[in-house]
Amino acid sequence: KAGVTQTPRYLIKTRGQQVTLSCSPISGHRSVSWYQQTPGQGLQFLFEYFSETQRNKGNFPGRFSGRQFSNSRSEMNVSTLELGDSALYLCASSRGTSGASETQYFGPGTRLLVL
Amino acid sequence: QKEVEQDPGPLSVPEGAIVSLNCTYSNSAFQYFMWYRQYSRKGPELLMYTYSSGNKEDGRFTAQVDKSSKYISLFIRDSQPSDSATYLCAMSRRAGANSKLTFGKGITLSVRP
Numbered sequence: 001k002a003g004v005t006q007t008p009r010y011l012i013k014t015r016g017q018q019v020t021l022s023c024s025p026i027s028g029h030r031s032v033s034w035y036q037q038t039p040g041q042g043l044q045f046l047f048e049y050f051s052e053t054q055r056n057k058g059n060f061p062g063r064f065s066g067r068q069f070s071n072s073r074s075e076m077n078v079s080t081l082e083l084g085d086s087a088l089y090l091c092a093s094s095r096g097t098s099g100a101s102e103t104q105y106f107g108p109g110t111r112l113l114v115l
Numbered sequence: 116q117k118e119v120e121q122d123p124g125p126l127s128v129p130e131g132a133i134v135s136l137n138c139t140y141s142n143s144a145f146q147y148f149m150w151y152r153q154y155s156r157k158g159p160e161l162l163m164y165t166y167s168s169g170n171k172e173d174g175r176f177t178a179q180v181d182k183s184s185k186y187i188s189l190f191i192r193d194s195q196p197s198d199s200a201t202y203l204c205a206m207s208r209r210a211g212a213n214s215k216l217t218f219g220k221g222i223t224l225s226v227r228p
Contacts, residue, residue, distance in 0.1 A: 042218050043203060043216075092158075103164070106158030108158050
């Protein structure tokens with residue numbers, strides 16, 4: 001079956017702009033999590049959505065927001081971009097159950113460069 | 116102190132070597148431990164998933180967890196050039212998707228033919 005897809009793959013923006021990234025989870029998966037990956041901080045959890053509701057949130061400022069649609073596709077938005085927002089943004093999907101062996105499947109990421 | 120510390124890299128080994136990758140953590144609430152592999156320009160893929168202390172083996176890969184020392188390891192036997200990638204340890208307090216994964220920074224492994 002098709003994996004997690006993210007669009008766009010690459011994006012260049014300037015400071016102060018806003019950006020919207022999209023993630024389509026694996027068919028049948030209801031949970032989507034977003035992560036930011038930078039060389040300095042590594043992979044950091046942003047938030048998780050399940051059935052259109054945010055049920056887990058990391059320690060990022062309010063400029064980072066997200067939403068999930070009824071078909072489980074998710075978008076994340078970053079407003080008022082800063083240079084430090086340059087990163088690889090990854091989304092991961094899973095069925096969303098609490099089984100012990102639940103696996104999160106990652107997409108290829110969107111590489112954002114803020115100039 | 117970061118919750119999860121991973122040995123800095125990069126690491127370069129000859130083909131066939133045994134590779135040992137390690138992480139330490141400070142939060143005793145972590146119960147679930149994972150190792151992900153990330154190839155260049157790809158997202159991380161789950162390699163190993165273990166619960167609490169003990170060893171788990173899968174082919175050439177062995178994951179080891181020592182909760183008393185707050186230390187986890189991944190061993191790769193008979194390393195191959197195709198193992199060249201970035202390896203990330205990750206852990207969570209709860210099982211399943213309703214849990215935040217906390218990652219180490221990752222170590223880049225290069226296996227020389």
